[in-house]
Every structure is written in structure tokens, then in C-alpha cells.
Amino acid sequence: MKFIDDVIEVKNLNYQTYIEDISFSIKRGDYVAIIGPNGGGKSTLIRLILGLITPTSGKVKLFGKDRINFKNNSKIGYVPQGVTKNDSSFPITVYEVIKLGFAHKSSLFSSISQEDREYIEFIMDKVGVTDLKNRLISELSGGQRQRVMIARALISKPDILILDEPNTGVDTNSQKIFYDFLKELNQKDNITILFITHDLEVIVDDVTNVLCINRSLLSYKDKNEVLQCNTMSELYGIDAHVVHHNH
Amino acid sequence: MEIFQYDFMIRAFIAGIFIAILASSLGMFVVVRRYSMLSDALAHISLLGVAFGFLFSISTTWSAIVTAVIISWLIEYLRRNYNIYSDSLLAIFLTGSLSLAIIIISLSHSFNVSLFNYLFGSIVAVSTNDIYIISSFGILSVLLIANFYQKLLFVAFDEDVAFTTGINTSFLNYLLVSLVAITIGLSIKIVGALLIGALMIIPVISAMQYGKSFLKTAVLAIIFSITSVVLGLIVSFYVSIPSGATIVVMSLLIFISSLFKNKIFA
Numbered sequence: 280m281k282f283i284d285d286v287i288e289v290k291n292l293n294y295q296t297y298i299e300d301i302s303f304s305i306k307r308g309d310y311v312a313i314i315g316p317n318g319g320g321k322s323t324l325i326r327l328i329l330g331l332i333t334p335t336s337g338k339v340k341l342f343g344k345d346r347i348n349f350k351n352n353s354k355i356g357y358v359p360q361g362v363t364k365n366d367s368s369f370p371i372t373v374y375e376v377i378k379l380g381f382a383h384k385s386s387l388f389s390s391i392s393q394e395d396r397e398y399i400e401f402i403m404d405k406v407g408v409t410d411l412k413n414r415l416i417s418e419l420s421g422g423q424r425q426r427v428m429i430a431r432a433l434i435s436k437p438d439i440l441i442l443d444e445p446n447t448g449v450d451t452n453s454q455k456i457f458y459d460f461l462k463e464l465n466q467k468d469n470i471t472i473l474f475i476t477h478d479l480e481v482i483v484d485d486v487t488n489v490l491c492i493n494r495s496l497l498s499y500k501d502k503n504e505v506l507q508c509n510t511m512s513e514l515y516g517i518d519a520h521v522v523h524h525n526h
Numbered sequence: 527m528e529i530f531q532y533d534f535m536i537r538a539f540i541a542g543i544f545i546a547i548l549a550s551s552l553g554m555f556v557v558v559r560r561y562s563m564l565s566d567a568l569a570h571i572s573l574l575g576v577a578f579g580f581l582f583s584i585s586t587t588w589s590a591i592v593t594a595v596i597i598s599w600l601i602e603y604l605r606r607n608y609n610i611y612s613d614s615l616l617a618i619f620l621t622g623s624l625s626l627a628i629i630i631i632s633l634s635h636s637f638n639v640s641l642f643n644y645l646f647g648s649i650v651a652v653s654t655n656d657i658y659i660i661s662s663f664g665i666l667s668v669l670l671i672a673n674f675y676q677k678l679l680f681v682a683f684d685e686d687v688a689f690t691t692g693i694n695t696s697f698l699n700y701l702l703v704s705l706v707a708i709t710i711g712l713s714i715k716i717v718g719a720l721l722i723g724a725l726m727i728i729p730v731i732s733a734m735q736y737g738k739s740f741l742k743t744a745v746l747a748i749i750f751s752i753t754s755v756v757l758g759l760i761v762s763f764y765v766s767i768p769s770g771a772t773i774v775v776m777s778l779l780i781f782i783s784s785l786f787k788n789k790i791f792a
Contacts, residue, residue: 352692
């Protein structure tokens with residue numbers, strides 16, 4: 280069941296020279312891929328939506344509220360770029376990372392509840408990392424780390440999941456499992472998904488909309504229209520095309 | 527034991543154990559954030575505070591703490607708002623503070639053995655008043671770390687993601703540098719400005735060799751730190767050598783053994 284309200288609304292957004300007058304809106308239950316060349320402002324756009332940087336001009340609205348006044352942060356789950364890389368000796372276990380999802384309400388006098396603990400177990404089971412719970416993050420493969428970061432993002436029961444190039448450095452088999460999982464989150468749990476990708480194959484089979492940007496918005500269409508237009512060639516400067524694959 | 531018959535040694539042990547707990551628990555966050563240079567810079571900055579103490583004839587512990595905290599805020603402000611590399615910023619404050627400290631100490635004619643104590647640490651330098659300051663700040667700091675533990679860990683692990691979950695990352699960054707500044711201000715009398723950075727870093731790096739969770743690594747770092755301080759004070763008492771240097775050598779011995787023994791416990 281799809282609702283019609285806009286969960287993300289971007290109006291005449293500008294940020295220095297990286298983002299030029301971008302406007303679009305994303306509805307509840309949409310599954311949106313952001314594509315575009317390197318340096319085209321994809322990550323900057325996501326950082327603006329998340330409030331990590333402040334726009335030079337223009338507006339971002341989340342669930343109808345201005346970004347600056349939006350305080351219901353648990354509605355948004357974020358998986359940043361580079362989580363699949365193993366460049367850290369940070370001593371932290373899978374369980375500790377997922378538990379960070381409750382950090383905002385943890386203090387000396389209010390530890391996480393039994394219900395929260397059970398929810399951590401439930402999410403670990405859902406993303407398939409229960410067996411890894413006591414392993415250090417630095418010992419995991421790229422695909423395993425990716426699942427842990429998604430589990431951490433899902434802890435707050437978000438309505439929107441935002442992912443920045445989630446599949447960098449992940450093997451093909453893990454990528455397929457990952458996309459199946461995202462599809463399930465979108466279709467069964469009705470989580471709106473916004474993600475940056477270079478993986479054009481997934482656009483055809485799973486997503487509902489494709490947002491093409493190169494500093495400015497080139498197009499924001501449903502996937503079938505994207506396939507018929509020349510956007511791919513415009514974006515990448517080559518005769519790019521999308522290949523279907525069957526899950 | 528003969529060592530416990532002296533009041534100054536009892537004071538040194540109390541102060542040393544508080545400092546060991548504070549330095550290593552804060553050191554966990556400093557090390558994983560690759561901000562190890564912060565402790566060294568703040569140690570030299572607290573030396574400037576000591577110089578102010580000499581100049582105005584006030585408690586050097588208080589002047590060291592206040593100077594270190596104020597300048598730690600300035601560093602954090604510049605780091606967040608100006609496009610300057612963190613390590614360059616720390617190097618500027620480290621050398622700048624040391625230069626100013628030398629000039630002030632020279633002008634106030636305090637270049638004597640007491641400065642040597644602040645550089646390398648001295649057991650006898652810890653007064654009863656210092657114990658009150660160290661224990662009250664120590665308890666307060668431990669409570670603050672415990673209260674914000676999960677949030678500090680999240681900010682250290684991924685500051686951007688922590689921010690998006692509604693955590694006030696700016697407040698936590700200021701809190702962390704303030705606690706580090708206070709700990710260093712409290713420590714320089716016993717460990718010394720040139721060596722306190724080591725007590726903040728070495729036990730943590732030793733504990734990290736055992737491949738445990740963040741919490742277990744922190745507990746191990748605190749144990750290593752207390753062991754270094756207790757052994758260092760005992761050796762320094764019986765061999766009559768500076769306490770700070772002896773404590774750091776003890777922590778280095780633990781580090782070397784961690785490098786060889788980590789496989790046994792892993």
C-alpha cells in the first residue's frame with residue numbers, strides 16, 4: 280500500500296558550485312536511485328538532505344517540515360560511503376556497532392531496555408549477522424560490514440533509508456543478496472529508500488524512480504522513462520545502456 | 527611496606543590511580559579518533575598555565591587546568607570552523623604555548639627545579655589540596671564519561687552518522703577536549719608535561735593488541751594504566767628516579783609484552 284504524501288521535498292536547492300537549483304520530491308514507499316558522474320554532486324545532495332551541510336539557498340523538507348526544524352531523526356536511517364572498506368583497527372564488535380543505534384537515548388541513568396535488547400537480536404537475525412555479533416568489525420568482509428551498518432541504521436525503525444554507494448567493494452553474490460534485502464525492506468516494510476549507485480543493473484529490476492544529477496537535475500523519472508531517454512548517454516558521455524537481469 | 531609509611535607516597539598513589547583511570551579511558555576516544563597529538567599539545571599548553579601560576583602566584587594546578595580547557599575550546603573551534611589540518615593546528619598551539627611559557631617563566635625568574643618537576647613529574651609535588659582537586663575532578667569526569675559513553679563512542683566511530691541520529695556532536699567534541707584538558711592539567715605534577723601524552727596513548731595501544739570489544743579494550747587499558755602507575759611509583763620511590771619517566775617506561779614494558787603475548791588471549 281502506497282501513501283501519497285511527500286517524505287522528502289527539495290526546492291530550488293543550491294550549494295556552492297556543487298548543486299545548482301535542484302527541485303524534486305520523493306513519496307512514501309518510493310525506491311529511488313541517484314545516478315550521475317563522479318563529482319556530479321550526488322553525495323553533496325544526500326548530505327544536504329541529512330542536514331550535515333547547510334544549503335547556500337533553497338529548501339529541504341522532511342515529512343512536510345523544514346530540515347532545520349525537523350527533530351524526529353529516528354525516522355531516517357543513514358548508511359554512509361566507505362563502510363565496506365577495511366581501513367580501520369577500531370576495536371568495536373558487531374553488537375557494539377548495532378547498539379549505537381540506541382546511543383541517542385542512552386545515559387548513566389537510562390540504559391537500554393530489555394525490549395531494545397530483543398530488538399537488536401531481531402534486527403541482527405533479519406540482516407543475517409547474529410553469528411557475527413562478537414566479531415570485531417575490522418575482521419569482517421565488505422559485504423558483512425555493509426549488513427552490520429544497515430542493521431545499525433534499521434535500529435531506529437526508520438521510514439526512510441538513505442545509502443551512499445552501499446556496494447563499493449562488495450562481491451557480486453553479496454550485492455545480489457543486498458539488493459534483494461533492500462527490495463524486501465521497500466516492499467514488505469514500506470521503507471522509502473534513496474540510494475546512490477553506479478550499479479545501473481539494479482535500476483531496471485527494483486527501483487521505482489531514478490534521479491539523474493550532474494550538479495543540476497538532469498531528470499527525475501520513473502525507471503521506464505529513464506530507459507527510453509538519452510539520460511544515460513548525457514550523464515556518462517558514452518553510449519551507456521542498462522542490462523536487465525533476473526532475480 | 528615502608529613505602530606506605532610516607533604521606534606523600536599515599537597522596538601520589540591516590541592521585542596516580544585517578545589519573546591512570548582518567549587518562550586511559552579518555553585515551554580510548556583520543557586514539558581511535560586519530561587525535562593522539564591532542565594530549566601532547568594540551569600538555570604543553572598546561573605548561574603555559576603553570577607559567578601563569580608562577581607569574582600570578584596562584585595554584586599551578588588550577589591555572590594549568592583553566593588554561594588547558596580554554597585553549598582546548600579554541601582549538602576545537604578553529605578545527606570545526608576553519609580549513610586548517612588538525613595536526614598542524616595542534617603543532618602551532620604546542621610550540622606557541624611552550625614559547626610563551628618559557629618567556630613568562632623567564633620573566634618571573636622561576637627557572638628552577640620546580641619547572642623540572644612539571645616537565646618530568648615528581649612524587650613529592652602532590653599536595654593534599656591537589657588530592658582534593660584530582661579526586662573531585664576525577665569522580666566528575668568518570669561520571670561524565672559513563673553518562674555519555676555510548677554517544678562518545680558513536681561520535682568516535684562515525685561523527686556524521688551520529689549527527690544524523692540527533693546526537694549533539696559539537697557538544698560531545700567540546701566535552702571530550704575539555705575532559706582531556708582537565709586530565710592533563712591534573713596530571714602534569716605527577717607524570718610531567720612531556721610524558722602525560724604517553725600515559726594517555728600507550729596503555730590504549732597495548733590493550734588494542736588483544737583484539738577485544740571497545741568496552742573490554744577500555745577496561746584492559748585502565749588495568750594497564752593503573753599497573754604502570756603503581757609499579758612506576760614504587761620503582762621511582764626505591765630507585766630515586768623521576769616518577770613520570772618511570773611510569774611511562776612501565777607502560778612501554780606492558781606494550782612490548784602485549785605485542786608478543788596478544789595471541790595467547792586473542
